[in-house]
Amino acid sequence: MSDQLAIAARGLIKRFGEVSAVDGIDLDVPRGMIFAILGPNGAGKTTLMRMLATLSRPDGGSATVMGHDVISAPASVRAAIAMTGQFASLDEDLTGRDNLVLLARLWGFRGHGAKKRADDLLAAFELTDAATRQVKDYSGGMRRRLDIAASLVVTPGVLFLDEPTTGLDPSARQSVWKMIRGLANAGVTILLTTQYLEEADQLAARIAVIDRGKKIAEGTSRELKAQVGSGFLHVHIADQGRIDDAATVLEQHLGHSVRRSAEGGALAVVAGSSAAAAKAVAALTAQGIEVSDFALGSPSLDEVFFSLTGRERAEEEQKQ
Amino acid sequence: MNDASSAVLLGVARPAKPSGFSNALVFGWRAALKFRYVPEQMFDLVMTPIMFTLLFTFVFGGALAGSPAQYLQVFIPGILVQTVSFNAVYSGMGLSADLSKGLFDRFRSLPIWPLSPFAGLMVGDVLRHLIAGAIILSIGLALGYRPGAGLFGVVAAFLMLLAMGFGMGWIFIVLGLLIRTPMTVMTAGFAFLFPLVFASNIMVDPATMPDWLRAFVNVNPVTLMTTAVRGLMNGGATSADVLMALIAPALLTAVMAPLTLWLYLRR
Numbered sequence: 001m002s003d004q005l006a007i008a009a010r011g012l013i014k015r016f017g018e019v020s021a022v023d024g025i026d027l028d029v030p031r032g033m034i035f036a037i038l039g040p041n042g043a044g045k046t047t048l049m050r051m052l053a054t055l056s057r058p059d060g061g062s063a064t065v066m067g068h069d070v071i072s073a074p075a076s077v078r079a080a081i082a083m084t085g086q087f088a089s090l091d092e093d094l095t096g097r098d099n100l101v102l103l104a105r106l107w108g109f110r111g112h113g114a115k116k117r118a119d120d121l122l123a124a125f126e127l128t129d130a131a132t133r134q135v136k137d138y139s140g141g142m143r144r145r146l147d148i149a150a151s152l153v154v155t156p157g158v159l160f161l162d163e164p165t166t167g168l169d170p171s172a173r174q175s176v177w178k179m180i181r182g183l184a185n186a187g188v189t190i191l192l193t194t195q196y197l198e199e200a201d202q203l204a205a206r207i208a209v210i211d212r213g214k215k216i217a218e219g220t221s222r223e224l225k226a227q228v229g230s231g232f233l234h235v236h237i238a239d240q241g242r243i244d245d246a247a248t249v250l251e252q253h254l255g256h257s258v259r260r261s262a263e264g265g266a267l268a269v270v271a272g273s274s275a276a277a278a279k280a281v282a283a284l285t286a287q288g289i290e291v292s293d294f295a296l297g298s299p300s301l302d303e304v305f306f307s308l309t310g311r312e313r314a315e316e317e318q319k320q
Numbered sequence: 321m322n323d324a325s326s327a328v329l330l331g332v333a334r335p336a337k338p339s340g341f342s343n344a345l346v347f348g349w350r351a352a353l354k355f356r357y358v359p360e361q362m363f364d365l366v367m368t369p370i371m372f373t374l375l376f377t378f379v380f381g382g383a384l385a386g387s388p389a390q391y392l393q394v395f396i397p398g399i400l401v402q403t404v405s406f407n408a409v410y411s412g413m414g415l416s417a418d419l420s421k422g423l424f425d426r427f428r429s430l431p432i433w434p435l436s437p438f439a440g441l442m443v444g445d446v447l448r449h450l451i452a453g454a455i456i457l458s459i460g461l462a463l464g465y466r467p468g469a470g471l472f473g474v475v476a477a478f479l480m481l482l483a484m485g486f487g488m489g490w491i492f493i494v495l496g497l498l499i500r501t502p503m504t505v506m507t508a509g510f511a512f513l514f515p516l517v518f519a520s521n522i523m524v525d526p527a528t529m530p531d532w533l534r535a536f537v538n539v540n541p542v543t544l545m546t547t548a549v550r551g552l553m554n555g556g557a558t559s560a561d562v563l564m565a566l567i568a569p570a571l572l573t574a575v576m577a578p579l580t581l582w583l584y585l586r587r
Contacts, residue, residue, distance in 0.1 A: 053429050057586070079337075079431040089426035091350065091418075093357045098350075105346040106432050108335035117332065124329045134357060150426065155330045186330045 006031045006066055006158050006189035007052060013060030014047050021047040023213035024061065029191060029206075031157075034184045036204035037193045038305070044213040045193035046086060046162055052191070053083045053160050066157040082151035083160040088143040089150070092136040096127055096146050099135060103153045121149040125179075141172030148179060159183060161192040165199060177203060197301030211309050225298045228307040233271040233280065236293040240265060246289045253280040259306045268303050271296060340433030347440020352447060354414075361410070365448055369403045369456045376523060377463065384524055389464050396460040397477065397550040398522035400453055401542060404485045405517055407448045409509040411441035412492025413502040420500050428584075435581060442489055449485045453478055468555035477552040480565060484545050487569025490576030497583040516542050541568030 007029035014022040022044045029035045037045045050056040052065055054074040062069065068076035090099050100118035109117050122128050125145040130138060138146065144164065151159055164180065165173040180203055184190055194200050200207045201221045209217040209224070217224055233254070237246045247258040247267055254277075256270040271277035277296050284291055299307070355362060376399070381391030415438075418424050427437050457465075457474070467474050492509055499505045519533060520542040526534050537543050548565035551557025 050425075055425055055428055075431055078429055081429065083426065083429040085422045085425045087422040089422045091423060092421070093354055094350070095357075098353055102346060102350055103426075103430075105349075106338070106343055106427075106430055108338040108342075110335070113335070120332075121329065152329055154334050155332065183330070188330070 004031065005029060005064075006033070007035075007063070007191060009048075009052065009061065009063035011061035012048065012051055012058050012063055014044075014051055014056060015059050020213050022051065022058075025210070025213070025215050027063075027208060027215075029158075029189060031189050032184070032187050033206060034180065034190045034192070034204045036200035036207045037191065037210055038195070038197060038200045038207050038301070039193075039210035040195055043210045045195075045210055048210070049083075049160050049162055049191065049193055053081055054078055055083070080157040081160060082153075082156035082158075084147050084151045084162065084164065086162040086166065088135075088147045090135045090143065090147060093134060095132050095134055096138065096142075097122060097131040099146065100150060100153065103150050107154050109153075117153060121152060125149045139172075141168055141175065144168060144172065144176060145179070148176070152183075155186075156188060158189045158191060161190060163193055163195065165194070165196070173199075197305065201301050209305065209308055216308050217304075221301065224301070224304050228270065228299050228304045231271040231273060231277060231296055232299040232303060233269050233277045234295045234297065235267045235269075235281065235284070235291055236265055237267065237284075238290040238292040242289045243267070245287065246284055249283050249287055249289070250280055253283050259303055268299070270299075270307065337431065340436055343432040343436035344439035344443075347437050348443030349440075351440050351444030354444065355447065362451075365407065365410075365452050366455055368406065369399060369452050370459060372402070373399050373456055373459050373463075380523075392460060392463055392465045393554060394550065395523070396456065396465045397553045398546050400456055400477070400481055401484065401546045401549055402517050402522050403452045403456060404449050404481045405488055405513055405542065406510075407452055408445060408485055408488035408492050409506055409513075410448060410492075411445050411489055412494075412496035412505045412509060414444070415441060415493055415496030416499055416502045416505045419497070420502075424584075434585060435577070438493055438580060438584075441493060442486060445485050445489050446482055449482055450478070453481060467553040469553055469557075473552045473555065473557075477549045480545065480549055480552065480562070483566060483569045487572035490572050490580060493580050494576055494583065497580065516540060520546060522546050541565075544568070 005028055007027055009025060009027040012022055012025045012027075013020060025044075025048055037048065039045050047056065051058045052063055052070060054070050054077050058071065062071065064070065065077045066080040068080060070077050091102070094102070097118050100121050101114050104114035104117040119128070119131070122131050125148070127142060127146060127149070130142060135143065135146065148161070148164070161180070165176050168176065177199075180190060180192070192203070204221070206218065206220055207224060208215050217227060219227065233250075235246070235250070237243050243260070243265065247260070250258050250267060250269050254269050254271055258267050258269045260267055271280065274296055281291060281294050373396070376395055377388045377392055381388035381395065385391035385394065424437065491512070492505065495505050495508055499508060519537055520540050521537060522542065526537045526543075529537060544561075545565045545568070548557055548561040551561050
């Protein structure tokens with residue numbers, strides 16, 4: 001079975017002192033898939049990925065990547081993967097071209113072949129104009145492109161991308177997404193971590209939600225949404241002063257905790273059925289709370305995360 | 321990335337896996353490139369030894385040895401040893417910077433010989449030692465230093481200096497692996513180097529030092545190295561001098577190289 005899987009992990013554990021950064025995670029990633037690990041800062045995403053990429057030794061459990069054991073055959077794993085870390089792993093003093101030539105030579109390209117490979121990659125990632133500039137003068141988006149190009153010197157079986165778009169502006173993010181989809185279409189298995197629910201939703205065929213070192217849910221974006229409850233009631237309250245009253249009314253009628261939007265004014269709650277939702281909205285009006293807008297639909301992934309963990313992502317990140 | 325370019329990107333045939341030696345050469349090439357792209361480091365490298373040579377020769381030389389000219393004969397081999405000792409700090413600083421930026425994570429995720437990045441650092445060290453050594457020797461020759469043992473002696477002395485730089489380099493590589501800020505690597509390094517370099521026979525004859533200090537100076541590896549280098553350049557070195565001087569670099573390599581590998585791989 002593991003021949004069909006790009007990544008198979010069983011009960012992976014990594015401790016840092018008393019803290020279990022990764023606390024018994026199973027993962028099955030089929031070949032050719034984009035698989036997202038979604039979770040807040042400090043959830044253990046990076047630690048999990050580093051174990052799979054042989055950068056960190058597991059304290060428990062086992063894993064194979066492209067059929068090779070990460071503990072007993074790390075060299076074979078390394079030959080089959082490429083990793084782009086969270087922080088651009090490039091030599092800032094060197095030019096973009098030299099960085100790629102360096103890696104091409106390490107992979108075994110010689111002389112002219114290494115230069116040709118570097119130039120092909122620069123062209124494909126639209127960096128030809130910046131080829132002879134030092135990386136320290138690159139913009140964030142250019143660094144990220146070069147960093148991903150550096151992972152494609154030889155075509156990896158699995159590409160690990162740790163938060164590939166963190167810190168990028170929207171247009172740079174779009175271009176990285178396009179690049180990731182292109183690679184997946186060409187058959188590369190991609191495991192990416194992200195704290196952006198939208199990113200997981202947009203790119204990944206499957207998503208594992210990780211919180212405090214444990215996998216708390218896994219499935220397609222659609223399955224995760226279904227797991228939380230299909231009927232999600234979104235309500236906008238006209239009078240901000242009555243938002244607490246409105247939340248109380250909704251909780252009483254629907255029996256689920258209410259999630260508030262970061263900006264305030266909007267409430268979301270699992271409704272179960274359209275009849276229950278209609279009753280709850282009617283109850284608000286009966287209490288004299290003016291509803292400016294309401295809708296029944298699928299939850300956003302933010303709401304999925306909230307229902308799974310009972311906590312807001314925003315709170316979690318402020319604690320870090 | 322469009323589909324046409326992705327075909328170019330992903331259709332490439334994998335080259336044969338290169339040898340560990342070839343990996344090390346690539347990292348050496350990287351070290352050499354740094355000299356081109358970061359010319360500032362050349363300034364640090366060159367200014368300190370020039371200043372030390374001129375200051376000591378003309379300010380202290382007369383008092384210490386009767387005349388600057390006489391002092392040059394003992395001081396030039398000594399300042400070479402001092403410069404190589406201080407230069408060993410650079411690779412530790414560079415390593416610390418690479419680690420803090422995540423660059424080594426990429427190297428560690430590649431199927432290469434694990435020690436090859438360190439071999440590259442050593443190549444950078446060798447280049448630095450040779451450049452600084454050549455500058456000091458040129459100044460010395462211009463000021464009137466004459467190596468009594470001739471060209472052969474100078475070449476042998478430089479080989480000794482490289483052996484010492486290699487041994488010392490491991491100390492700073494280990495510091496670089498343990499300390500995450502390059503500046504702290506430098507401070508910690510100098511805290512260790514200053515007593516070793518100054519409590520030696522590089523600048524003065526230890527004869528006037530108190531007994532307890534002389535006892536240390538006489539077994540200080542820097543003293544042993546200076547005695548050997550001086551003997552090789554000026555004539556009169558014995559094979560015992562050379563062997564004694566090589567003990568410390570050999571021990572350092574034997575202990576620190578496996579420690580480096582362990583520290584590097586355990587993370």
